[in-house]
Amino acid sequence: MAVLIFFSSAFLLSLSVFLFRNKLATRLISLLYALIHIGLTIHSWMNLNSTELIYFTFSSSGVLLLAILSLLTIPTFYHGFVYTAKDDIRKYNIYHASLILLMTFMSGAYLANGMTVLWIFVEATTLAVAALIYHDRTEMALEATWKYVFICSTGIALAYLGILFLGFIYGRGDAANLTFENLSVIIDKANPLYLKIAFLFVLVGFSTKMGLFPMHTVTIDAHSVSPPPVSALISTTLMNVGFLSIFRVYSLFASSPIRSFMNNVLILAGILSLLIAAGYMLKAKHLKRMLAYSSLENMGLVAIATGIGGEGYYAAFLIIVLHSLIKSSLFYQMGQLSRVLHTFKLDDCGRYMALYPAGSLVLITGVICILGIPPSGLFISEIMIFRAMVTGSNWAVLIITFFLLCFVIYAMTTRTMHIVFSDPRSIPDQPQVTSVRAVETVSQFILLGLVVILCFYQPPFLTDIIKSNILTLGSF
Amino acid sequence: MVNYLIVLFSVTLVYFAAAERLIIYIRLLAIQGLLLCGIAVFELNEINTVNLLFIVTETLIIKTLLIPYLLSRIISRSGVSKVHRQATPGFYLLLLSILSLLVSVILAGAMINQYINVIYMAVALYTLLTGLLLIITHKLIISHLIGFLIVENAVFMFSLAIGSRMPALINIGILLDIFVGVLILGFFGLRLKPHTNELTMLKD
Numbered sequence: 043m044a045v046l047i048f049f050s051s052a053f054l055l056s057l058s059v060f061l062f063r064n065k066l067a068t069r070l071i072s073l074l075y076a077l078i079h080i081g082l083t084i085h086s087w088m089n090l091n092s093t094e095l096i097y098f099t100f101s102s103s104g105v106l107l108l109a110i111l112s113l114l115t116i117p118t119f120y121h122g123f124v125y126t127a128k129d130d131i132r133k134y135n136i137y138h139a140s141l142i143l144l145m146t147f148m149s150g151a152y153l154a155n156g157m158t159v160l161w162i163f164v165e166a167t168t169l170a171v172a173a174l175i176y177h178d179r180t181e182m183a184l185e186a187t188w189k190y191v192f193i194c195s196t197g198i199a200l201a202y203l204g205i206l207f208l209g210f211i212y213g214r215g216d217a218a219n220l221t222f223e224n225l226s227v228i229i230d231k232a233n234p235l236y237l238k239i240a241f242l243f244v245l246v247g248f249s250t251k252m253g254l255f256p257m258h259t260v261t262i263d264a265h266s267v268s269p270p271p272v273s274a275l276i277s278t279t280l281m282n283v284g285f286l287s288i289f290r291v292y293s294l295f296a297s298s299p300i301r302s303f304m305n306n307v308l309i310l311a312g313i314l315s316l317l318i319a320a321g322y323m324l325k326a327k328h329l330k331r332m333l334a335y336s337s338l339e340n341m342g343l344v345a346i347a348t349g350i351g352g353e354g355y356y357a358a359f360l361i362i363v364l365h366s367l368i369k370s371s372l373f374y375q376m377g378q379l380s381r382v383l384h385t386f387k388l389d390d391c392g393r394y395m396a397l398y399p400a401g402s403l404v405l406i407t408g409v410i411c412i413l414g415i416p417p418s419g420l421f422i423s424e425i426m427i428f429r430a431m432v433t434g435s436n437w438a439v440l441i442i443t444f445f446l447l448c449f450v451i452y453a454m455t456t457r458t459m460h461i462v463f464s465d466p467r468s469i470p471d472q473p474q475v476t477s478v479r480a481v482e483t484v485s486q487f488i489l490l491g492l493v494v495i496l497c498f499y500q501p502p503f504l505t506d507i508i509k510s511n512i513l514t515l516g517s518f
Numbered sequence: 519m520v521n522y523l524i525v526l527f528s529v530t531l532v533y534f535a536a537a538e539r540l541i542i543y544i545r546l547l548a549i550q551g552l553l554l555c556g557i558a559v560f561e562l563n564e565i566n567t568v569n570l571l572f573i574v575t576e577t578l579i580i581k582t583l584l585i586p587y588l589l590s591r592i593i594s595r596s597g598v599s600k601v602h603r604q605a606t607p608g609f610y611l612l613l614l615s616i617l618s619l620l621v622s623v624i625l626a627g628a629m630i631n632q633y634i635n636v637i638y639m640a641v642a643l644y645t646l647l648t649g650l651l652l653i654i655t656h657k658l659i660i661s662h663l664i665g666f667l668i669v670e671n672a673v674f675m676f677s678l679a680i681g682s683r684m685p686a687l688i689n690i691g692i693l694l695d696i697f698v699g700v701l702i703l704g705f706f707g708l709r710l711k712p713h714t715n716e717l718t719m720l721k722d
Binding site for chain 2: 158162165166168169184187188191192195196199200202203206233235236239
């Protein structure tokens with residue numbers, strides 16, 4: 043019943059944003075939606091593993107990611123209000139209605155208990171994101187939107203083929219209606235070749251959402267032109283949708299003979315993601331693209347951690363949680379940085395500390411956190427990954443990962459220090475105006491504060507829900 | 519009868535690799551829509567009438583008429599009639615296409631299943647590989663669009679291969695896919711770089 047109320051109210055609220063044509067009404071509606079979303083999260087947390095409307099189950103992994111989305115709803119709306127403040131009412135309303143739809147579709151994907159329903163919600167997120175990337179209506183925005191819709195649709199079509207392969211395993215017309223639970227019963231009897239092909243299709247297809255190699259380019263381009271609060275969602279909660287889709291199939295197939303094949307593929311995809319992220323970050327000229335490559339690096343780590351197994355499973359979920367908090371705060375900060383410096387080109391950026399100290403502190407703290415330097419919670423997860431590699435004697439993977447992470451750390455720190463303390467390398471076209479209030483950084487400091495707290499203390503409700511996600515994988 | 523239609527469908531795929539004029543691509547897509555309609559009518563003998571009518575409309579009106587019409591408009595607007603000169607030459611593409619066909623046949627043979635028709639599986643895989651080949655080896659936006667539409671046809675073929683009753687959820691999935699395809703064509707195809715049909719702005 044709660045799911046039905048959530049979906050119907052979300053669609054009604056999204057529609058009413060168009061109808062009211064008033065910015066204050068839009069703000070109130072968005073706030074109401076955020077409260078409803080938080081209500082759904084609380085309800086789902088209290089009713090773990092129960093099923094509603096046949097197609098939705100409050101699984102622990104879905105609820106964990108739903109909680110992260112709930113946490114980010116209010117800051118995302120707030121920064122969206124600031125970003126779109128000067129837009130005309132039509133653009134303003136399209137933005138917020140699409141944002142509500144995007145959050146609703148992502149929630150649907152988290153809670154879906156079958157592959158086809160999951161796929162439908164993932165495809166729907168592409169349409170909502172497209173409207174948001176195109177928000178500024180520039181030629182570059184059009185090109186980025188085109189690339190996003192095109193590559194995502196092709197990728198998701200491939201993922202759909204993977205789902206159809208699951209149908210071939212079952213061999214019945216209603217195979218697509220089967221839930222993950224029902225499919226898990228027949229996986230052991232399936233032809234391993236079918237499973238391998240299905241896994242590869244699903245991995246490549248949903249990589250468009252997770253931002254993982256080989257479909258990473260789609261999110262990189264989208265980041266460079268989309269509004270910063272939208273980048274915050276693309277880089278965190280939407281990537282989490284991709285991760286969850288892949289992880290669900292991985293968990294489903296884990297009891298089959300192809301487990302080691304899946305592990306090797308994930309490790310390979312992870313290392314290649316890290317390699318590309320490190321290479322491009324070293325020559326990055328655009329700040330938001332650099333952050334996008336940082337997301338690629340983190341998703342690469344998640345893939346490696348999942349492939350390594352053991353403690354790695356826990357570390358993967360911890361990275362997902364922490365990366366969402368850190369990267370969203372960094373992208374929110376990009377909105378303020380662009381209003382102070384009027385550019386994302388690294389050569390034109392500089393003296394940020396002098397112009398906007400609060401923003402500079404967010405930037406420095408955020409970069410420290412995203413690089414996994416203590417007191418960042420990511421430090422704990424990276425230690426866990428390295429420990430899992432040592433335990434599993436994956437020495438080659440350990441050395442390569444460590445080596446590539448050094449490049450990432452060098453690239454990000456030098457560029458951040460340049461933005462914060464150095465003078466711009468070239469003289470910017472527009473005069474620099476510091477009219478941004480320090481209070482706008484409050485939500486970013488809160489999110490980063492949570493990341494620091496999680497380095498020293500992980501509350502039982504978090505550790506329990508992560509452990510229940512990986513219980514069936516027999517690891518922790 | 520279905521087998522003849524499937525073989526005919528695979529012939530259109532070979533033709534895709536050899537053709538260099540965009541108008542040929544559009545005609546081939548229209549023919550594929552028609553063939554898919556025929557395959558669906560003969561194959562889905564256990565489906566209810568409403569669902570079958572829906573699929574026939576989907577293939578005849580959207581795949582055979584609407585999509586080729588939109589593509590023709592994009593071509594006449596851009597004035598680009600042939601594939602990009604930097605695209606892989608037709609001869610090599612034909613070789614790659616035949617290689618894809620071989621790979622598809624071998625893979626389909628290795629995946630023998632009591633529920634699956636091997637010819638379906640081989641042609642569906644071949645359709646998928648042809649679509650991806652077109653996307654990878656061509657430079658123009660319109661070629662990428664056509665590649666995407668071929669991948670969509672592959673999805674349709676796979677969903678037909680799953681059995682004689684197309685489940686409602688799969689139907690919704692395919693409908694959503696087609697909706698995205700039409701959206702891409704109608705919205706982006708007509709706006710993006712109408713004169714050069716190339717993408718250049720976003721790069722590192």
